[in-house]
Amino acid sequence: MSTFWNNNGQWALRHALWILYVLVSPLVFLGSYHFIGDLLDFSHFGFLLPPYIGYVVLPIYLLVVLYLLAFPGERTNLRNLHLIHGAVLAGLGAFLIVLVSSYILSGFYWSPVMGTVNDIFPIDLIVYGALAMLLGGFLLAQPLLPGSDLSSWKRKQRGRGFWPLLAGGIFYSLIALYLLGALFSGVDFANWFSEAFLLMFPSYFMMLLATLLLVPIIYRDEVLGGRPTRKGSLAIKIVPGILVGVGLVLLITTNLLEPNLYVMAGKPYFPIDFEGSLNVAPVVLSLFPVLALAFILVRNWRTPSKDGEETQKE
């Protein structure tokens, strides 16, 4: 296993990152529903702690770990990274299993299959905990196995702003994951033949775009090492620019055509708006893609004169 990890681990992590991002998005959306439902006074925090951990904390932490491992910095100690995050991940998984089990045994959760969130809840949380333990154990074991050598993993020089950028990226990803999860979950709860379904399309598009705009950011910075070609640099600016521009125009138009659009068709996607009586959905749907676009434009402000010869300083 160690030889496999030495040679293919980074490749596997880079691909797993995107797959996992898509897979966990409905969980983050689901976890947010728990949070919003308890937002008034957090009086059910204890009851909801396992879903918070299983649906939000674990997936987000896992994404961060995979990102740090898949795109390590020049001075990153990969061995320690594996050990620390593997141990934390396994610990979180074990904690989740113990927590859910104790809730069930004490009767705080009235059944091992309460069936409230899904048909098998809270057993699903135990499964997530077990998966986290397995994955954490796997990461933990890699540097300890004989023949472990991660020196061939590609690294990239981190700028001074890496950690603030990572924090910003996590915050942005939380919103983008929520929106993507809402979009996927919406397959189950959209009013497919309602009068407002077509008018919701620009909103659906912006929900997707918040995630899609992460692709050029990560591709440029992490895959191309921050040195795109002239054509690549132009494409990274123009394509997102067009997508955001068109999306914004359509979003604003549909909201002007039907000011009550989200009252009619958006309540399942944006429950917090209706809890707080604030129509923030169009703001969030506009703001986050625009933020991502602004970030892309700033990072690619200067276009290389010839392929790869001149790049903006990191």
Added chain:
Amino acid sequence: MRLKLAVPSLALLPFLLASCTAIEPDDYRKVISMERDDFRVLQLTDIHWSLSTNIPRQKEYMDILVEHSDPDLIVITGDALFTATKNIATMLYDYIDSLGIPYAVVYGNHDMQGMWSSSWMDQNIVRENAAFSIVQDDVDGRTNWVIDIERDGETVWQVFGIDSNSYMADGLLYQYDYIQESQVQWFQGMAEEGVPSIGFLHIPLWEYAYAYQEDPDGIIGELREPDSATPGLVDEVGEVPFYPSSVHSSFFDAAREAGMRGIFGGHDHSNDWVGMYEGVALGYGVKCGRELYYGVSEEGYDLTGAALYTLGIDESLQITHMYLDNTTLEFTNEVTVEVAR
């Protein structure tokens, strides 16, 4: 439901065709026989089952209320659910239907705030014992219905459900919606002349505040919500402990003219007050259970439980507020008043 959009599309065809279907008044109307000398309507409001609800416990809570009040009809006046899943919504209406008592539902402003489509929820709330139908036509709101209470083939009472709708966008704010003119006209068409009636809705009417202005003590219950300033209404009555619709509906005038004896809602969890305005009892039921938030009475017991309306064959109307503690499952108080004719 009124068609608000004019976006031509093949995808909308099924909806457009459905909206062209002629709706007979009887689609809205159900009939229940009065088997004894009174008819008991139990109002459960703001149940608010969510992802954090201990469902077996809350079923036990409602079992006690139902057993204690022995109703002929259960009316759920909105906000039965809150940021929940289809599973929880199914559990709730499985439970309500399992009671084997006719029931009816009006939606509140939060009932679509969960992981389901409105069409799914429409199907979910109409079960075997449902004494109402969801009718989709040009009338606004999804849960408008009337139940005729008959004795010896004659209608002796009418029980109305009026969908007070949910929200309306006002720039970056959402205001509470109101009973639209199409619903008022629908009501006028369904109300039988000379037959007394009561109505159920979710979001309070402006007339609640007028009644409060005339007599803050009302005839039963307490007002424990903080004061609010509803635009427009605040100019007339100042800040009052109500959170009504943002627009003054003409429904009250139509209801009074039709001889409606009382209009009862939910929405403001900490209020269970009922007052009189122009001969009509206006107010709240009692919030069912502690979910989300609830009020505490001046005497210290929770303002949680249910309201029972006893409709007499002699056209008398009694209101009973019963208070059931969510922890001990013991009744803490019960008050009954007769509504003056």
